[in-house]
Amino acid sequence: MSEAVERVDEHDQVIGVVDRSEAIRREWLHRIATIVCRDADGRILVHRRPDDVQLFPGQLNWMFGGAVGVAESYEDAAARELEEELGVRARPRFVLKFLCAGAISPYWLGLHEVVITGCVRPDSSEIAWHDWLPESELVDLVRDQAFVPDAREAFDRYRALL
Template sequence: MSDTVIADEQVQLVDARNRPCGSTSRVTLRRLGCWHRATYIVVRNPAGELCVQTRTLIKETHPGWYDLAAGGVVGAGEAALPAARRELEEELGIRRVPLVALGEFRFVDGALRIYGSLYGVRYAGPLRLQPEEVAAIRWLAPSAALALEHATPDTRVALELALRQDGW
């Protein structure tokens, strides 16, 4: 997907109480610091290790950093679960797997204002990385993933919440 297509993508806007209130382009969302929804999917293998993604250097925010969860912005009119399934397939090529709902959280960092929907999945199959977004992956123990210095702050919060859930 080209940068122009991503910038023009319509995303769901919400108010400070997470109520839908319209949509806008991704570029306007970033410029104005609007509240929006995003999904986070923690992927673990049978050994309990986490799939940690290295972001490409062309990412709009935190290029080259680590994502501790897959996921992304919820599109205009899209519900969280279908958005999570879409993002998981786009980024890692994982499809038709049961996602476990692990909770929701609110994240604010400067102009970034997100209502996150968190899911978990156990997965042992092959991965197909999205070249525009994922430069590489590695499997790490949860403690090693949380110790990474350049992990994106929103995925760090998502992982910490996931690890507080029984069995994750």
């Protein structure tokens, strides 16, 4: 297996361990942990994916993250992804979880939030460009076709809680 994930049911209960690519291909539910990064002024870190990645090349996103590993919690996966993608060691706060239809496959999305007060060191294999944007600018920008489709629903759900 290249990347093992837990296959889960419609209640987010584990039913087995599968390869992530197989879960996507067969549209099996699995788990994704995401992080919204804010700075001390409340701006949100937005990034563009590299043009040479398999999923959503060149598209914008306001969340960072990835697959939750086997026997890993959403919170642990969020902390791991934050360090891997941005070089930031922190414990993101869980905000919400929902069943996302997904542009390529359905999954459970666990959304977390963290305030970053120091520098970020983006992994260039994951992040081609990044900038801090006020939430007011993001409201319109997230509707743009350049944004990862799944990010739109997550943004609406996140803002509804604020």
